[in-house]
Amino acid sequence: MPSLHICSLILCSISAVFSLPVGRDSVCGYKSCPATKPSMLNVHLVPHTHDDVGWLKTVDQYYYGDRNNIQHAGVQYILDSVVDQLQKDPARRFIYVEIAFFYRWWKQQDQNTRRIVTQLVNEGRLEFINGGWCMSDEATTHYSAVIDQMTLGLRFLNDTFGECGRPRVAWHIDPFGHAREHASIFAQMGYDGFFFGRLDYQDKARRMSTKEMEMVWRASESLKPPVADLFTGVLPNGYNPPAGFCWDQSCDDAPIRDDPDLEDYNVDVIVQNFLSTANSQAKYYKTNHIIMTMGSDFQYENANLWYKNMDKLIKYVNALQANGSKVNVIYSTPSCYLQELNLANLTWPLKTDDFFPYADDAHDFWTGYFTSRPALKLYERQSNSRLQTCNQLEVLGGPKSRSGPFGEGDSDTMKRAMGVAQHHDAVSGTEKQHVAYDYAKRLARGWAHCEVLIRNSLAVLSGSEAPRVMCENLNISVCPLTESSHKFSMNVYNPLARAVSWPVRLPVNGSQYSVTNANGKAVDSQVVPLSKSTQEVRRNRGYATGELVFQVEAPPLGYTTYVISLLRDEPxxxxxxxxxxxxxxxxFxxxxxxxNTGLLKSLTNLEIQQTIQLSQNFYWYNASAGNNYESSQPSGAYIFRPNSSTPVIVNKTAQIEVITISGVVQEVTQWFSPWVSQVVRLYEGRRELELEWTVGPVPIKDGLGKEVITRLDTDIQSSGYFYTDSNGREVLERRKDYRPTWDLKQSEPIAGNYYPINSRAYIKDDKRQLTVVTDRSQGVSSIYNGSLEIMLHRRLLHDDFRGVGEPLSEPGEFNDGLVVRGRLLLTLTPPDQAADTHRPLAQGMVLQPLLSFQDGTPSTNSKLEFSGLQAALPLAVHLLTLSQWDKDSILIRLEHQYEAKESKTYSQPVTVNLQKLFSAFKVLGASEMSLGANQWKEDMTRLSWNNEMNVKPVPVSDKDPSPWEVTLNPMEIRTFLLRVQQ
Structure with a gap:
């Protein structure tokens, strides 16, 4: 057996997960596809429903069919009705996508219904497509959370239906632009193809004219083809049926009236219209197969309407073949359509960039949602960090983590909440306000379950069952324990597999404290008076007069303890x-x-004596109300449309307050207006400049919607180029007023140049690179040579007519408008050294240390420091996943976090020994899996495609040095199921 699958009898029980029995006569997957006719135009009708996991209604309201005054939609009835109708004709097919809904429905079914559904799945008549917990957004999601939500859905399908439940096609019919990293993830998960509905209107027109609606997407510059190559198809009608052929109860199209004795008989008209539609669509595609999506949002509550009319359509269209017609209509699925394209053995165009930004008309760029609901975007990012910590401590603490001194805890609730939050109308910020509240409540509920687990785990690891609290509002300096206690201990858990140094700020009321580390050594600290800005944001939620500032050092995948004692009890x-x-x-x-102005003037890297001129200020674009002569399109939750290319400056000068603390931190507070302020910070011993911005409540009494940005203007000769990450991983080059795929006719010079960032963006010239690391997903652009602008906040007065039906004007906690606070980290380096700094910095921003507090000092038998690793992982290697799989096995993912040519030092293969990795348990056996953890890696096969570059598949080789030593190449993620013993 090859080293990719390490031989161990102990693993036999794990293997059973991937060999669930299917029916004796099961024929699923490609073998279940209907016969086609090579000499005809084969029309694949794909019955489907698109069920948003929250949007205009909450997830619960959509499932139960509640609040139909907002939108008529009830997912439970859709699944009931479809299962009933599929049983009536073995030719009928249906695909289902959103596992968050299906999981809930399945739990409520009796054994007879489950048996029927399993048979439908085993026969390929009910097919799961995509298979994630949701259909994730692609612009504002982080790759780690995307992988998690996909794994959650895929594992449920695997556990429930076995091999016949495994999706073969990725299906993102509704997201508003498409990220290259998503395609890479799907390819590494073993998908054969990817279909989506939305792409830029200019791109679509060109692709239709050149028959390039289907292509091979090369989604990584680092991974060797075809590892990240994915066949990708653009659907012809978004995800709706062709005009005139919608037979849902929500539609107005005429049913097929096929009684010739009746006056309104319309079969001939319907058939001719269909033939015309099919032949017209076929002009834009390369094979004699076309796909038609027969369904739309929340359709098929009464599936009989759809199937009765589609049955007739198939019957009457195909009957014309006897008279020489060359059109053949069949019930099909995306995977069956994909198989026919593969069998055609054509050469397909190659795509290497991404599909951002997306516009559906000349003045309608969907680039506002990159920033919409910035507080929710931060909360989702923080929740991802907390989930990883929760997963890790569940493993490290063992069974008592779930049931220990602090009660019953679990990570599952948080996993499902985070799965829902990745939806393309969740973290994207494109939902109604009451739905946004529901997403936040779900994350808070998930965190409450994780908190219990974490307390239990830390009690096990430390030997201390003293009460432990976590303070969620430290960013506005609120923590009752630290504000009132004269002596307390702080536990710092580091979820990264390398040691970290991290600045901590704790709300306090004394003027002097002693801080000692786990070894009893004194740590430099300083109390900083609480800023006016923080007092205004906090209001009456806390009463601290200062912040205790010091640096913590935390071991890899472990914790350390600090003891803080009050020395001077005065403000x-x-x-x-x-x-x-x-x-x-x-x-540094x-x-x-x-x-004169109080603004930033320059930034110097003292290690190499490199300087840039740097000016930074805050501006706002006046959001279009849809009343100018060019277009009636206003700015809204989705769409960014300023009514001028020149933003309004908040203030040309900044009022300055200076707090300089030698040895710990130096800070300058800048006031730009009553609703915009910023703290410029340099911590001792750190190589990045921190800009902590506070924006809001954005004023709207002047009747103007505002899109607030900060702009960094430098003397870097960037020549119109800038660089953004894709879902937090690989970096893509951007160029003002340019698209690599087609000749752009730019109609919105600002909005049409905005791109999403999830963790970092930068500009550079031959010698200097300015990198900005963000704490959440945001929109970014470089409108001027040498500048980067980042959109921080949006408050708008109009809906943008994309379905939400309300303006994006978040009320905030006190109903006077949302106040948002965030951080930007700036580094200045030579371009060839930049990744060495910003990669770990960005990873540290995503996975931040978790602080917890205990009143008093630790007991004498407490273990003050712990690491779950035998040694820190090399800097190039990131422990992406450490999660409990079942009683005796854990799931891990090891990731090479550098691109192939990114770093002279770190863009090299790295070898890790699995047996020498962890200190908390012994690894008895290991088996490699696909990225989605629903297949053994050695069993994973994918369809092969010819492309313009004519790169043939690379045979899998035994590249690991030994059964326990695994090698990671740049940008590679490897997934293992480990059999362990505590």
């Missing part, structure tokens, strides 16, 4: 100085300010 001394300082600096960076 901190106000050291505020007014007026711009000439500069602040530590041993120097920042200068303009004496």
């Amino acid at each position: 901190p001394e106000d050291t505020t100085e007014h007026g711009a300082p000439p500069s602040i600096q530590n041993k 960076l120097k920042v200068t300010f303009d004496d």
